[in-house]
Amino acid sequence: MKHIITLVCCILFVSVTKSQERFLTKNGAITFYSKAPMENITAENNQVLSIIDASSGKMAISILMKSFMFKKALMQEHFNENYVESDKYPKATFKGDILNFDTIDNLAKDVKVKGSLTMHGVTKELTIVANFTRNKEYILVEGNFIIEVDDFNIKIPAVVAKNIAKKIKVSFKFNHTPYKK
Amino acid sequence: MNKKKIIIVVLILGLIVAFVAYKMYNKPHVNVFEKSADIITNADKILKDFSSDENTANTKYLEKIIKIKGAVSDIKIENEKGIISLETNDDFGSVLCHLSIESTKKIKEIQKGQDIVVKGICTGYLMDVILVKCEVINK
Numbered sequence: 001m002k003h004i005i006t007l008v009c010c011i012l013f014v015s016v017t018k019s020q021e022r023f024l025t026k027n028g029a030i031t032f033y034s035k036a037p038m039e040n041i042t043a044e045n046n047q048v049l050s051i052i053d054a055s056s057g058k059m060a061i062s063i064l065m066k067s068f069m070f071k072k073a074l075m076q077e078h079f080n081e082n083y084v085e086s087d088k089y090p091k092a093t094f095k096g097d098i099l100n101f102d103t104i105d106n107l108a109k110d111v112k113v114k115g116s117l118t119m120h121g122v123t124k125e126l127t128i129v130a131n132f133t134r135n136k137e138y139i140l141v142e143g144n145f146i147i148e149v150d151d152f153n154i155k156i157p158a159v160v161a162k163n164i165a166k167k168i169k170v171s172f173k174f175n176h177t178p179y180k181k
Numbered sequence: 182m183n184k185k186k187i188i189i190v191v192l193i194l195g196l197i198v199a200f201v202a203y204k205m206y207n208k209p210h211v212n213v214f215e216k217s218a219d220i221i222t223n224a225d226k227i228l229k230d231f232s233s234d235e236n237t238a239n240t241k242y243l244e245k246i247i248k249i250k251g252a253v254s255d256i257k258i259e260n261e262k263g264i265i266s267l268e269t270n271d272d273f274g275s276v277l278c279h280l281s282i283e284s285t286k287k288i289k290e291i292q293k294g295q296d297i298v299v300k301g302i303c304t305g306y307l308m309d310v311i312l313v314k315c316e317v318i319n320k
Contacts, residue, residue: 026277026307026308026309027259027264027277027279029260046259046260046262046279047277047279047304047307047311047313049307049308062307064304064305064307064311066243066244066304066305067304067305067311067313069313072206072207072208073208073209073210073211074205074206074207074208076210080244086243087239087240087243090239090243090305091305
């Protein structure tokens with residue numbers, strides 16, 4: 001009987017600590033900004049899924065391309081149909097390791113995340129610097145980086161070359177909370 | 182005289198082209214509230230469709246206006262925009278409805294456990310099925 005109680009306690013304990021190891025957000029924000037001579041374009045996605053495994057320092061992000069909202073309907077249409085081809089490639093993903101994850105605490109600090117970004121059927125290795133803050137209730141990750149559309153095989157016709165930048169600034173903000181359920 | 186006529190015709194044509202181009206450039210977003218739904222379903226059915234065969238579900242639901250019925254399992258406000266989760270039989274997944282600014286104003290009238298009907302645009306499936314620009318049709 002005693003053994004069973006110990007066992008049950010152990011299982012409970014393990015499952016409790018396990019549930020605390022994962023931090024997640026289902027409404028992370030990614031915005032991108034294209035600065036070109038003719039017009040500046042921004043788009044916002046507030047439905048990004050990001051998961052951090054706090055035991056290993058690994059991070060996984062999934063992005064629905066159709067969730068990017070533009071100011072103008074036409075821009076959104078062109079983005080989906082001509083550039084990222086979201087019918088063919090509905091998601092972008094990022095998988096990576098947070099370097100020096102153990103050093104992250106409740107004081108905001110810049111940490112490197114090394115991983116691979118897959119978008120438009122192309123996978124590219126990147127290292128991104130992001131600002132991390134961690135306490136018991138959350139892990140906040142914020143930052144930005146530049147991607148080049150050429151790297152992801154996204155072709156911009158010469159006619160609109162003045163409207164769309166070749167280098168796009170991507171900003172992100174994820175407020176992960178401990179995963180329960 | 183003839184030359185003048187040609188110039189006027191060209192000018193008018195030019196104006197029409199410019200007007201059409203301007204209209205196209207400023208084409209408004211779909212008005213979810215006014216436009217009728219492409220698909221009417223419930224939270225359980227749509228999640229099952231996505232979790233069993235995501236590709237087929239993508240072609241069926243993406244960018245469509247979905248009218249969906251379900252019980253509210255969670256309500257929250259992030260960045261001034263309301264998010265309502267609809268309950269399903271699945272242990273992990275739900276349907277996440279990201280409300281429009283208009284519907285967010287009425288979020289206080291909604292309670293957990295209540296059955297509601299929401300209309301929104303489906304953008305895909307991550308852990309949950311995601312609808313954006315949602316309007317609460319029926320409380």
